[in-house]
Amino acid sequence: MKDLLIHVEKIVRPVRAIAPRKLRMRRELLAHLQAALEEERGRDGDEVSALARAKVRLGEPSELTRGLQASVPWIERMLLARLPLPAAAERMEKYSGRWWKLDCPMTMTQASILVAGSTMLPFIALMGLVMGLHLDREEAQRLMVERPPTWVILNLGSIAVVLALSMICARWIIAVASSTKPWRSPAAIGPAASIIVLPAASIVLTVACLNRRVATVGELFWSLGMGLLLMLSQAIIGRLVATLRQPYAEWLTLDIAG
Amino acid sequence: MGNISGDLLRGHLQTLILSALRKGDAHGFEILKRLELGGSGALQLKEGSLYPALYKLEAAGLVKGAWEDGDTPRRGPRRRVYRITTKGGRRLEEARGEFQQFITVIGGILGATV
Numbered sequence: 001m002k003d004l005l006i007h008v009e010k011i012v013r014p015v016r017a018i019a020p021r022k023l024r025m026r027r028e029l030l031a032h033l034q035a036a037l038e039e040e041r042g043r044d045g046d047e048v049s050a051l052a053r054a055k056v057r058l059g060e061p062s063e064l065t066r067g068l069q070a071s072v073p074w075i076e077r078m079l080l081a082r083l084p085l086p087a088a089a090e091r092m093e094k095y096s097g098r099w100w101k102l103d104c105p106m107t108m109t110q111a112s113i114l115v116a117g118s119t120m121l122p123f124i125a126l127m128g129l130v131m132g133l134h135l136d137r138e139e140a141q142r143l144m145v146e147r148p149p150t151w152v153i154l155n156l157g158s159i160a161v162v163l164a165l166s167m168i169c170a171r172w173i174i175a176v177a178s179s180t181k182p183w184r185s186p187a188a189i190g191p192a193a194s195i196i197v198l199p200a201a202s203i204v205l206t207v208a209c210l211n212r213r214v215a216t217v218g219e220l221f222w223s224l225g226m227g228l229l230l231m232l233s234q235a236i237i238g239r240l241v242a243t244l245r246q247p248y249a250e251w252l253t254l255d256i257a258g
Numbered sequence: 259m260g261n262i263s264g265d266l267l268r269g270h271l272q273t274l275i276l277s278a279l280r281k282g283d284a285h286g287f288e289i290l291k292r293l294e295l296g297g298s299g300a301l302q303l304k305e306g307s308l309y310p311a312l313y314k315l316e317a318a319g320l321v322k323g324a325w326e327d328g329d330t331p332r333r334g335p336r337r338r339v340y341r342i343t344t345k346g347g348r349r350l351e352e353a354r355g356e357f358q359q360f361i362t363v364i365g366g367i368l369g370a371t372v
Contacts, residue, residue, distance in 0.1 A: 011306070024338070028286055028309055031335045035287040036305065059304030067306070071313035 002254075003051055004033050009254045011061045016080040017072040019107035019248060025068055026251055033058055099167055104174050105252035110241050114177075117237035118169035123162060125230040129199055129223055136211050143210060154209050161202045168194045169234050176238025177245060195234065196227035271303075271311045272320075273353040276346050279321060285337035286312065312340060320346035 008029045012022050036057050040050035058064065069077065085093070106114070144151045168191045175188030182188035200223040207215045215223075245252075278284065278292040286308050293301055315321045323338045342350070364370075 025309065025313075027335050028338050029306065031337045032286050032290075032305060032309075034334045057305050059306040063304070064306040064310075067310035068313075071310035071317070073317065 004030060004037065005251070006254055006256055007055055007058075007061070008033060009251055010256045011058075011064045012068065012251075013256060014065050015068045015072065016077055016082075017069075018076060018080070019109060021072065021076075023247060023251070029058070029064075104178070105249075106241070106245055107248055107252070110177075110244050110248075113237060113241055113244070114170060114173050117234060118173055119166050121230060121233055121237075122165040122169055125226050126158075126162060126165070126199065126202075129203065129226045130206075132222055132226070133203065133207075133219055135206070140210050150209060154206065157202070157205065161198060165195065165198055165230075168198070169230070172231065172234050173238040173241060176235050177241040182235075182238070192231050192235075195231040196224060199223045199227040199230070270357075271307065272315055273350065273357070275308070275311055275315060276320060276342055276350040276353070279340055279342040279346070280350060283339050283341040285326070285339050287337070289340070315346065316340070318345075319343060320349050 008026050011029060012025045015022055015025065017025075033054055036054040037050060040053045040057075041047070044050055044053075143154075172188065172191035172195060175185055175191060176182045179185050179188065182192075200220055203219060203223040204215045207213060207219065274293055274296075275289055278289045278296070281292060284292065289312075290303065290305055290308055293303065312321065312323070316323055320343060321340045322343050323340045325336050326339050
């Protein structure tokens, strides 16, 4: 069965089309190939030669890919065309994909949900966190004038927290999407704990820099609560990605290089 | 009788599919079987090429596809069953007329019996 899946995937994966269309192509070709294989088995009991004949009957994979590509509406082909990028940009894309865990096989819709969830939600959560704390704004303005380096460090630190939180959220979403029991997975526990702790740590530092005092218990609880809310909302996104990924996972994880 | 394949089939495959579907709703493999039977074994079709043609026909509204019921007593992945639409039926009639004219004209030039 895996041989059939790989053969179909070799034909369909290079086609530039939306994921549901490609899934339909995969399913139809697989059903056809399986029917052809059953017919060939009836002629000759040898499984290997029957499989080879069924594949030949289907046609040359590259030719079929071209045929399927031609059946995709032009607007879809154009929108999904891969633009030639300089080698440096390709490398950067690959590298950042690894950091954000986008190198995990998934469709474009799933990747978009993951990116949107892991970038926008942490930003909203941090905004809510800061607004809920009623930090001393006059003090912040005075700091900006009197101690510009501290102000710059605080801002750079905030950007770093947002970036780190985005990256961690992406990892958490992937961990939830890839496992039915993420709380048992070491790859998931770290990001989940970090999502809860990181906002609280950043608030402790922010209050210390801005107001030159130690964060109160109320502030700590508020920031831990926001972290927990963020972690749970990301888990919902992870489950959504898992649900959307389910029909595609079997195909996308196939290694067709061999 | 020699085999008919590649270039000779190109341009006619969609009409052949419409004609096969005139006999009743069918999935890809069944359409192929009907074509093989109709061609008395002379049609040499790369089976996979059927699907791009079906997708184009469906996009043009000439056929309509639907996944077969999940409770069909059959092993393996679900198949998509196609049926010819009214528009597809009209297109088939037009294509028949065009082809009749083609063989009359070309057959006359070549001196073939039509």
